[in-house]
Amino acid sequence: MKKIFFFLLWLISIAIAENVSANSIFIKYIINKDSSYNRHRESDYLFAIINNGWDILDVNCRRQVPFKKNVLYDKPGKEIVVFEYDLKRDGIYFINDLAGHEVFLDRSMSKDTIVLILDRIYTVKKKLLYLNDSITSPWFYKIKYPERFKYMGFFDSLAYLHGDVKADYYYSFKMFGYDLEKYLLAINKIYTDRINFYNYFIRHFYMPPKIKYYALKEIQYRYYHDLLDPIYYDFDLRDKYPQAMKDTIDNIKNNLTGSDLFENVTWFRTVVIDYVNIMVRGFSLKDKTSPDSSYFINEVQFCKKELKRQSQCYAIAWFMFRASAMNKKDIFLFAYKHYDHKISSIGINEFVDSLYNVVTGSATLSEEDVLNIRFEDDAHNDVILKNVFNRDLIVIDCWATWCAPCRQQMPQWDSLACEYDNRVQFISLSADQFLNKWDDWLSKSNEKNKCVLQLHAKSGFDNIFFRRLMISAIPRYILLSKSGKILNMAMPYPQAKEEFKKEINRYLNE
Numbered sequence: 001m002k003k004i005f006f007f008l009l010w011l012i013s014i015a016i017a018e019n020v021s022a023n024s025i026f027i028k029y030i031i032n033k034d035s036s037y038n039r040h041r042e043s044d045y046l047f048a049i050i051n052n053g054w055d056i057l058d059v060n061c062r063r064q065v066p067f068k069k070n071v072l073y074d075k076p077g078k079e080i081v082v083f084e085y086d087l088k089r090d091g092i093y094f095i096n097d098l099a100g101h102e103v104f105l106d107r108s109m110s111k112d113t114i115v116l117i118l119d120r121i122y123t124v125k126k127k128l129l130y131l132n133d134s135i136t137s138p139w140f141y142k143i144k145y146p147e148r149f150k151y152m153g154f155f156d157s158l159a160y161l162h163g164d165v166k167a168d169y170y171y172s173f174k175m176f177g178y179d180l181e182k183y184l185l186a187i188n189k190i191y192t193d194r195i196n197f198y199n200y201f202i203r204h205f206y207m208p209p210k211i212k213y214y215a216l217k218e219i220q221y222r223y224y225h226d227l228l229d230p231i232y233y234d235f236d237l238r239d240k241y242p243q244a245m246k247d248t249i250d251n252i253k254n255n256l257t258g259s260d261l262f263e264n265v266t267w268f269r270t271v272v273i274d275y276v277n278i279m280v281r282g283f284s285l286k287d288k289t290s291p292d293s294s295y296f297i298n299e300v301q302f303c304k305k306e307l308k309r310q311s312q313c314y315a316i317a318w319f320m321f322r323a324s325a326m327n328k329k330d331i332f333l334f335a336y337k338h339y340d341h342k343i344s345s346i347g348i349n350e351f352v353d354s355l356y357n358v359v360t361g362s363a364t365l366s367e368e369d370v371l372n373i374r375f376e377d378d379a380h381n382d383v384i385l386k387n388v389f390n391r392d393l394i395v396i397d398c399w400a401t402w403c404a405p406c407r408q409q410m411p412q413w414d415s416l417a418c419e420y421d422n423r424v425q426f427i428s429l430s431a432d433q434f435l436n437k438w439d440d441w442l443s444k445s446n447e448k449n450k451c452v453l454q455l456h457a458k459s460g461f462d463n464i465f466f467r468r469l470m471i472s473a474i475p476r477y478i479l480l481s482k483s484g485k486i487l488n489m490a491m492p493y494p495q496a497k498e499e500f501k502k503e504i505n506r507y508l509n510e
Contacts, residue, residue: 023087025109028072031079031118043069043081046434049093049105052266056403057317059354059472060347062461065093082113091214091264092155101143102155102266104211109149117144151207154215158197162190173230180230180240187226188245194219214264221267224252228274235278253306262310272311273318276302296323296331300338313344317352321473324355324490326499332359354470358489365468367484373465375429375455378442388453389482391425393507395491398466398476400431401441406475412494416501417451424504427453431474433460479503 029047052061066086073080090106119142145153162171171190176183198219202212227249230237238246252275261268280299296319303315316339323332336356341349365373371386397413399406417426430438438456457463461472469478469489477491477500487507492499 023107023110024084025087025105025107026082026084026113028080028082028113028115029118030115031081033077033079043071043079043083047081047083047095048433049085049095051093055266055269056405056473057269057314057321057351058345058347059350060345063347089263090208090210092218092266101153103152104154104207104215105152106208106211108208109152112148114149114152115146118142119144148206150205151201151211151215154201154207154211155218157201158194158219161193161197173233178230178233180237183230184241184245187223191219191223191226194222217261217265218267221265221271224248224255224271225267225274228252228271228278231278232274256311257308259310262314269314272307272315276307276315279306293328293331296328297334300335304338309343310345310348313339313348317344317348320352320355324359325476325493326496327488327490327492327503329359332356351472354472357470365465365486369468370480370484370486375457375463375465377456378454380435383455386484388427388455389425389480389484391423392482393424393487393504394480394482395424395426395504396478396480397426397428398431398471398474398478399428400460400474401437402432403474409475409494412497412500414449414452416494416497417449420504421451423508425453426451427455429465430454430456431460431463431466432456479507481507 027047029043031043048067049065050062051065052058055061065088068084070082070084071079072082085105087105087107090108091104093103093105095101095103143153143156150157171186173180173183176186195216198215201207207215227241227245231249238249241249252271256268256272256275276299280295280302299319300316303312303319307315316335320332320335320339323329323335332355336352339352341352344352371384371389373385374382375385377383397406397409399409401407413426413428417424420426430441432438435456442454457465460466466472469486475493476489477493478486479488479491480486488503491503494500
């Protein structure tokens with residue numbers, strides 16, 4: 001009998017092993033909820049992991065890491081759930097909880113089940129530096145990490161010094177009143193503090209060698225971005241930099257290659273775009289006019305000459321995105337000819353091809369299809385578009401709460417909505433995959449613009465509206481007639497106010 005028992009146990013262990021990927025890591029979330037506030041299961045909305053919550057070009061960045069979920073306990077005040085994530089690489093990921101905790105994950109974690117304890121945040125106050133034993137999410141929970149895996153929350157700890165390493169709203173050249181001396185002193189101190197913290201952390205806590213490298217590079221490339229910020233406004237400011245900073249800027253060019261950094265350091269991609277924009281010396285952010293055709297041509301040619309492989313393709317994809325948003329079809333097609341699908345990544349290829357279909361008119365929906373698409377309103381009621389269209393023209397803003405460029409357009413979008421309130425209907429269509437993210441954003445909006453109708457696309461980018469129109473990058477502004485005819489698949493951004501109005505007026509005056 002004992003032999004039979006152990007034989008069966010052996011078979012069970014093999015079956016379990018076959019069902020668990022070698023890349024699988026297990027995270028147990030113990031969620032202490034406020035039962036008066038949280039009436040839904042948190043694991044239905046939170047804790048998906050994505051590759052990069054900040055990249056709007058690479059379609060694969062926003063796709064969730066494959067996972068399985070097992071809810072162990074679910075009561076009004078507490079929830080315990082285990083997620084099994086299937087990792088394909090080691091590096092930076094984002095826990096998809098609206099803002100997104102930036103975390104380190106590596107496949108060596110597969111040997112253990114990582115237990116994270118989450119407590120609900122009521123009031124977020126500025127705190128002293130802690131080493132991951134009380135990490136504050138800006139939206140939902142503070143997380144306690146186990147001693148062995150404190151490196152998982154390294155960036156949350158780093159945020160106690162000078163804010164989130166991924167966010168620009170803590171400091172910028174503009175926030176310093178364009179005072180170059182004060183700004184450079186500040187960013188140099190921030191960089192020094194972050195490096196000192198990094199060195200302290202790796203001395204006191206375990207961190208895998210590859211993760212150490214990525215952590216250092218994330219801090220370094222954030223510093224590159226900060227160094228380049230003033231030169232956006234005035235290229236001549238570079239001459240006023242201390243020599244050591246000039247040398248650092250000159251050396252950035254030599255640090256814009258490498259597929260490992262491209263895949264695993266989120267600031268790397270941003271710095272690629274920063275550097276090209278500045279070196280071409282074309283469009284100044286103080287200039288309120290749109291960049292001309294020669295600017296785009298120079299940028300594409302610069303990319304072909306100075307950048308290689310994924311960095312080159314990424315920069316050209318970014319310029320195609322901008323050209324499409326400005327209705328510059330000829331420039332878009334010029335850039336498309338220089339884009340090499342063979343050396344780019346699958347996610348960016350998908351993004352570029354979706355833009356190509358939009359610009360060339362390959363992506364469309366019939367008028368009847370448009371009118372019969374279903375969304376949901378802010379009360380979670382199903383609505384059919386034909387039942388809410390009530391103006392001569394309709395402009396749909398495709399956006400999401402996690403999309404920083406989308407949010408940057410909102411003040412101008414709201415202003416235009418009120419200006420055209422009598423003749424044009426403005427609809428903000430959220431592509432958030434999780435409904436509670438959109439709900440949370442609406443509840444925290446200080447003033448809801450009565451001139452804008454808020455709708456949500458169920459399933460986010462998998463919604464039929466986004467799939468049929470091949471929309472994989474946002475923000476996107478689409479102009480429709482009341483009959484459902486698509487008039488413009490890529491309206492100018494609201495910040496380009498006169499161009500935006502010109503396009504609307506062209507159809508209003510017909």
